[in-house]
Amino acid sequence: MRMAIIGGGIAGLAAAYELEQARKAGAAVEYTLFEAQERLGGCLASEIVDGAVLEFGPDSFLTEKPAAAELCRELGLGAELTPSNDSHRKTYIVVRNRLVPLPDGLMFLVPTKLIPTALTRLFSLRTKFRMGLELLLPPCGRDQDESVAALVERHFGREVVERLADPLLSGIFGGDSTLASARAVLPRLVEMENEYGSLTRGMLAAHRKMRASANATARKNGKPTGASMPRSAFTALRGGMQQLVDALTARLDQASVRLSTPVSGIERTDGGWRVEAGDATKHYDTVILALPAWAAGALLGRVDAVLGEELSAIPYSSSITVNLIYDESQLGRLPQGFGFLVPAVEGRTMLACTFVHRKFLGRTPHGKAVFRAFLGGTKGEGLLAKQDAELLATVRRELSEILSEAIFSQMEEPEHAQVSRWRRSMAQYSVGHQERKQRIAERVAALTGLRLAGNAYDGIGIPDCIRLGRQAAKELLVSRV
Ligand SMILES: Cc1cc2nc3c(=O)[nH]c(=O)nc-3n(C[C@H](O)[C@H](O)[C@H](O)COP(=O)(O)OP(=O)(O)OC[C@H]3O[C@@H](n4cnc5c(N)ncnc54)[C@H](O)[C@@H]3O)c2cc1C
Numbered sequence: 001m002r003m004a005i006i007g008g009g010i011a012g013l014a015a016a017y018e019l020e021q022a023r024k025a026g027a028a029v030e031y032t033l034f035e036a037q038e039r040l041g042g043c044l045a046s047e048i049v050d051g052a053v054l055e056f057g058p059d060s061f062l063t064e065k066p067a068a069a070e071l072c073r074e075l076g077l078g079a080e081l082t083p084s085n086d087s088h089r090k091t092y093i094v095v096r097n098r099l100v101p102l103p104d105g106l107m108f109l110v111p112t113k114l115i116p117t118a119l120t121r122l123f124s125l126r127t128k129f130r131m132g133l134e135l136l137l138p139p140c141g142r143d144q145d146e147s148v149a150a151l152v153e154r155h156f157g158r159e160v161v162e163r164l165a166d167p168l169l170s171g172i173f174g175g176d177s178t179l180a181s182a183r184a185v186l187p188r189l190v191e192m193e194n195e196y197g198s199l200t201r202g203m204l205a206a207h208r209k210m211r212a213s214a215n216a217t218a219r220k221n222g223k224p225t226g227a228s229m230p231r232s233a234f235t236a237l238r239g240g241m242q243q244l245v246d247a248l249t250a251r252l253d254q255a256s257v258r259l260s261t262p263v264s265g266i267e268r269t270d271g272g273w274r275v276e277a278g279d280a281t282k283h284y285d286t287v288i289l290a291l292p293a294w295a296a297g298a299l300l301g302r303v304d305a306v307l308g309e310e311l312s313a314i315p316y317s318s319s320i321t322v323n324l325i326y327d328e329s330q331l332g333r334l335p336q337g338f339g340f341l342v343p344a345v346e347g348r349t350m351l352a353c354t355f356v357h358r359k360f361l362g363r364t365p366h367g368k369a370v371f372r373a374f375l376g377g378t379k380g381e382g383l384l385a386k387q388d389a390e391l392l393a394t395v396r397r398e399l400s401e402i403l404s405e406a407i408f409s410q411m412e413e414p415e416h417a418q419v420s421r422w423r424r425s426m427a428q429y430s431v432g433h434q435e436r437k438q439r440i441a442e443r444v445a446a447l448t449g450l451r452l453a454g455n456a457y458d459g460i461g462i463p464d465c466i467r468l469g470r471q472a473a474k475e476l477l478v479s480r481v
Contacts, residue, residue, distance in 0.1 A: 001029050003476060004275050004284040006263045006299070008035030009042020010462055011453040012290030013248040014071065014469030020252050022477050029477065032284070033252065034277055036262035040249050043425055044462070046240025049416050051365040052356075053240040054323040055372065056420035058462055059354065060084065060234040065463035067470070068244075069235055075247040080239060083232030085361050090337030093122055093163055094346050094402055099335055102164075108189060109152060109164055110203045127159045137197040145431050148185055149177040155199050167341035171352030173460060174317040174377035174426045184429035184437075236360045266299050272449055286449040286476045290469055292316060293427060293456035307443040310436055314456050316424040318384055319376040322395045323356075324414040326369045331411075334358075334369065340402065344379065350398045351377055368415075371399060378428065388419045427456040451476055 003019060005012045012033060019031045039045075043057035061068040063083070072081055092099035103120035105113025111131055118128060134155050152165045161177055169175040169185070183190050192202025237243045249257075258277065265276040272285040289296040293314040301308025328334075339354040356363070356370035364370050373395045376383055383391065400411045437457055444450055451472035455465050 007290035008040040011465040011469035018473035041245035060236040067463040067467040084234040092340035171341040184433040
């Protein structure tokens with residue numbers, strides 16, 4: 001069987017790895033991985049500068065989603081997995097130029113601890129009062145999807161949207177809470193609203209269930225209850241995400257990889273698919289499109305116009321990361337914690353900043369500090385056109401202003417600075433995403449030998465992209481046996 005994978009980001013690499021494993025195990029499979037750029041990995045890229053790991057794209061993956069760590073272990077990278085430094089996990093929100101810590105007990109935007117919520121400087125008295133009243137809301141089922149902002153505002157008020165939901169969505173996904181789908185982005189909260197009404201009561205009940213099940217497991221294993229070790233929230237690779245790309249690349253059949261080869265067209269044939277890349281057109285039995293949805297839509301438009309339009313209608317945002325290395329002696333006392341998020345109402349260019357040396361230990365030399373600023377998102381497309389020097393000056397100025405209480409008022413020139421631009425890279429799950437995903441799945445099912453993978457469908461993070469890539473390859477292998 002001849003199989004084409006189009007797109008060599010993490011989803012395409014995971015699919016190719018699965019096919020290579022099958023080939024080595026004796027399956028009659030040949031594959032070609034087409035990648036438009038001169039390197040594999042897509043958004044995953046990093047380098048080590050003077051001993052400091054600089055991540056250009058993602059810096060880690062969610063530990064609770066196992067697909068990424070599992071793949072790393074399979075590739076022999078188990079010893080490289082680095083947990084986030086959760087004993088110092090604290091995230092700040094910028095409120096009128098000051099860093100205010102997120103209160104303890106916030107789960108998926110929902111306050112679950114009375115005292116920290118009552119004492120936090122993040123919310124006004126009025127909002128805290130409203131949070132108390134939220135406990136009384138009765139169950140309510142909604143037929144229609146709505147935005148994350150609408151769901152959060154109905155429960156906790158506008159201030160929680162502005163100071164929490166919006167900065168979290170823009171700082172993590174480059175998104176906009178007024179556009180993002182509650183059903184796709186916060187499905188657990190939507191279920192809780194249906195069952196309990198109050199999200200706080202729903203979250204507390206879920207927490208009790210989780211504790212009871214952890215205690216039951218501990219009892220079964222003869223361990224003391226209540227003593228289970230919390231897992232770190234994030235997992236990184238000691239040498240950076242490029243390690244994962246390199247390990248995957250090394251496992252592939254090098255003759256099956258075509259770099260700098262954008263696919264310009266695909267067509268259905270009687271028994272499969274014709275793929276056009278460069279001057280060559282070749283026949284394949286199956287095709288995996290591991291591309292951003294807009295790129296998949298452009299290729300599929302000629303095969304199924306409706307499918308092409310559905311894919312092209314999934315919005316994407318662009319992002320920019322800026323890494324700055326400093327000698328810690330140049331800085332004052334930086335607050336503890338992983339970094340901060342900047343609400344749009346603060347009127348700043350930066351969306352978020354990670355204190356890299358604090359979030360993951362052992363990836364920055366002793367005495368050095370690495371800041372990783374995040375810019376762009378749905379409201380910041382125009383920034384992509386700016387020169388590096390201008391972006392660096394903006395980040396340094398805003399860092400100096402936001403951290404002015406902690407560090408020297410004017411940040412010096414960094415020892416090293418690096419800027420990465422990621423154009424139309426982050427899929428946005430806008431209101432109605434689940435329904436669109438279903439319509440896309442139905443049309444893809446009608447096209448034998450075709451699968452889609454990538455961040456546009458069922459999770460934007462690395463673990464979901466890996467899961468979907470591997471699943472696409474497995475399904476096609478089984479369908480053709
Ligand atoms: C700045 C940033 C920070 C992030 N942070 C995190 C994080 O911390 N944790 C996390 O889990 N996720 C994070 N993400 C999200 C995650 O990295 C991405 O969703 C994921 O890497 C996307 O992988 P992909 O394979 O679907 O797509 P991509 O990485 O976009 O790969 C698609 C590939 O297809 C290629 N291509 C496009 N058109 C063609 C064509 N016609 N022919 C051939 N090839 C083509 C492209 O060149 C590209 O290499 C982040 C993303 C960004 C941009």
